[in-house]
Amino acid sequence: MSTLPELRPTWADVDLAAFSGNVDTVVGLLPEGSRLIAVLKANGYGHGAVELARRCRADRVAMIATALLEESLALRAAGIDLPLLVLGPLDEAQIRAAVDAGITPGVVGPEELAAACAVARGRDVAIHLKLDSGMGRMGVTEGELPEAMAMIRSAPRLRVEAIYTHLASADDPGDPLTEAQLAAFGPMLAALRAAGIDAPLHHVANSAATLRGLVRPGDFARVGIALFGPDGRVTRPLLRWRTEIVRLKTLPPGHAVGYGATFRTTRESRIATLPVGYADGYDRLLSNNGEVLIRGRRAPVAGAVSMDLVTVDVTDVPGAAAGDEVVLLGGQGDETITAGELASRTNTISYEVFSRISARVPRRFSA
Ligand SMILES: *Cc1c(COP(=O)(O)O)cnc(C)c1O
Numbered sequence: 001m002s003t004l005p006e007l008r009p010t011w012a013d014v015d016l017a018a019f020s021g022n023v024d025t026v027v028g029l030l031p032e033g034s035r036l037i038a039v040l041k042a043n044g045y046g047h048g049a050v051e052l053a054r055r056c057r058a059d060r061v062a063m064i065a066t067a068l069l070e071e072s073l074a075l076r077a078a079g080i081d082l083p084l085l086v087l088g089p090l091d092e093a094q095i096r097a098a099v100d101a102g103i104t105p106g107v108v109g110p111e112e113l114a115a116a117c118a119v120a121r122g123r124d125v126a127i128h129l130k131l132d133s134g135m136g137r138m139g140v141t142e143g144e145l146p147e148a149m150a151m152i153r154s155a156p157r158l159r160v161e162a163i164y165t166h167l168a169s170a171d172d173p174g175d176p177l178t179e180a181q182l183a184a185f186g187p188m189l190a191a192l193r194a195a196g197i198d199a200p201l202h203h204v205a206n207s208a209a210t211l212r213g214l215v216r217p218g219d220f221a222r223v224g225i226a227l228f229g230p231d232g233r234v235t236r237p238l239l240r241w242r243t244e245i246v247r248l249k250t251l252p253p254g255h256a257v258g259y260g261a262t263f264r265t266t267r268e269s270r271i272a273t274l275p276v277g278y279a280d281g282y283d284r285l286l287s288n289n290g291e292v293l294i295r296g297r298r299a300p301v302a303g304a305v306s307m308d309l310v311t312v313d314v315t316d317v318p319g320a321a322a323g324d325e326v327v328l329l330g331g332q333g334d335e336t337i338t339a340g341e342l343a344s345r346t347n348t349i350s351y352e353v354f355s356r357i358s359a360r361v362p363r364r365f366s367a
Helices: 016-029 039-045 049-054 068-077 092-100 110-119 140-153 177-194 207-211 339-345 348-356
Strands: 009-017 036-039 061-066 084-086 103-107 125-130 156-162 202-203 220-225 237-245 245-249 269-274 291-294 297-300 310-313 326-333 336-337 363-366
Touching: 009 016, 016 049, 016 207, 016 363, 036 039, 039 049, 039 068, 039 348, 049 068, 049 140, 061 068, 061 220, 068 084, 068 092, 068 103, 092 103, 103 297, 110 140, 207 220, 207 336, 291 310, 291 336, 297 310, 339 348
Parallel strands: 009 363, 036 061, 036 220, 061 084, 084 103, 103 125, 125 156, 156 202
Antiparallel strands: 009 237, 237 326, 245 269, 269 310, 291 297, 291 326, 326 336
16 A cells, blocks of 8 residues: 555654645634644654645744744745744854844743844844743743843844734642733733833733634734644644554463463464554553554554554454555544544643654644
8 A cells, every 4th residue: 555665554643634724613713813833843743844844824824833943944945934933042153143134033041032132232132021920931931021121122123023922730720820821921911011112012921811702803813733633623633644454373271462461362363463552652551552543443562562563352343464554543434543642542642742743743634
């Protein structure tokens, strides 16, 4: 089934039309005057940042955000001409390189602000300024505001295009921190305004906050995970990770399977070998724990996930044969394995499941 004979039959199909549909869905959730910043860090949460960015049209997507400068530079190099925002910390040389490429630094603290001001001594520099409204990670804190204001006022060629903050717990509607952060952000904006520093634009909401309707009219929303349908609810999954059975054997009862012999057959068993492993991002915590889809049925992982191989018990999949398609993530027949399912089986979040599908797994894009 593989189109290139030198490749193993393991790849991820990425449905770009589904991505466009998800962008439309998210844009449809935004209030009047608000626009979308599509967050495509970590190779678009593992989906393929360049191809997704090509699907972002200016009438739908105001900006694309990445974590790293090199991620934004790669998008520029691929011909993406939408405004780009770097959310991670940058030093002075990186800010210079960003400005050269027309990329906006999302300044995350006083050190980076000082670096941006230094660059702005010789040229115009537009930034988004991040405030820490309570997450305690990045952003200018309340205590650092006076210092930040002084720097901004002394840099006439620095333009603060937007002021933003990030929510720590928006995915938990019961967590009072979200409200506390929203309540803290307002006075910080007011303090900046009182010092003559205002920005035409603000952005606060991530996916969870956007889905909860917390975007204020006119604000932008920075949305990542919701564009990828992690649980198949509001938005659709676009990535389908598949492989094929490359070996199938029948083992007698009491036979060991895999490293450490962590699985032992209790009956005559059909054990299938799949050419995929933890080096591809199929988590080792799925050993004796995950399920895959074959012939529209679930089959359990039997034994330890190896670096390059996984063994599954297909005794209860009638007709299972070498060459059968195996779905690790995505749908087959009436069954679906979501990123959320893999995440809960491996004590993590869908973000990590997606972003750890390694570069060794080719992405195949369909329009
Ligand atoms: C990753 C990130 C986002 C997107 O978060 P999602 O939960 O994926 O929507 C938004 N803002 C910042 C600063 C981020 O780092």
